[in-house]
Amino acid sequence: MKLVDVEKISEDLILAREVTGKSGNVLLAKGTKLTVSMGHRLKNWGVQYAYVEGEDLTSEKNYVAIDPNAISDRLNIIFSQSLNSEIMKQIYKAVYEFKISHGAP
């Protein structure tokens, strides 16, 4: 299992975990064969990363310990008044990626 940026989803990837929305509703079920347009749709729903099947070339151990939704929920609170700025969007993305890669809550 590996975590991929939804913008980098390609046609041959299969979801390894269901993708849920902010209220916990299932957006895509585990096992769904992904398409590029699904990746765009996930992005529009505010999802930035998804777990897909395949070998993780970094560290799967770190990834499974953290919940990407919890990270984005927290960042959405902190950044709630600043995401109209392009710079702040870049910072948000960098912090999200940093927290995912370091397993930080």
Next chain:
Amino acid sequence: MKNSLEIRKTIETVSNIPTLPIVIEKLTKLLQDPKTSAEDVGKAITSDQVLASKVLKLVNSAFYGFPGKISTVTHAVVILGFSTVKNIVLTASIFNAFGKKITENSFDIEKFWLHSIACSAAAQCISRHVGHIDKEECFIAGLIHDVGKVVMCNFLPVEFQAVLKDREQRNCLLYQSENDILHITHEDIGGIICERWNLPKTLQSAVKRHHFKGTEKDFSIVDGIVHAADIFVRALDYGNGGDNKIPIMSECVWRNLGLKEIELTTLLHDISEEVEKASVFMQVLNS
């Protein structure tokens, strides 16, 4: 409740606001004299035993990275240099003056200092990434950037409580509530304190203008570094300066510091490492 003029007057004149110890003044004079020896500086610091023990605790921490034990202040001066030791003394003095909260309200002083210390570490880290030489200055500027908040908390309890209540109700940034309720902010109050303490102009400026709203002509590198450090530390969720929101990064600071050219995830990684090393400052604060 006092208005902004009365608040300014209170902060400018009230006699029980902590002053920095005489040793800081002595050190400033000693550092201006080229004949000063490490021993002179060591003697000046050890005249205040409490301060000297805190200084030794800090210089022996992982933050300064010396594997061997530094057993005397004079030894610390030889190894770390005059200016670093002066900044360590300043740090210990600020903790002595404002480390504890003396009023009852919902302001979390421990999280406040955690945010301030993280901001120091981040400012020092950013200064290295953007090629600014005086990282010590950035460390102190980060540490004291929000000192106006703790002054308000301790010396303007009624006004500060009104600000905290408004901030909670509106779920906004603390300085927005300060501005709307009191028409004076922690930047202004911190600036007055720095003037009273006779701190260098660069530090005064960073305290007064860390929520940078200026243009190119107002830009100063230390102000910009502290502005950016505050934002990165909030984004990484280290401590809490009184709100859980994040102000917008000034485009002017972003451009002038060259942050858009820097790999942000690398910078964040370095900041997190520096913050971890700086955790010893929390221990000294609480000791």
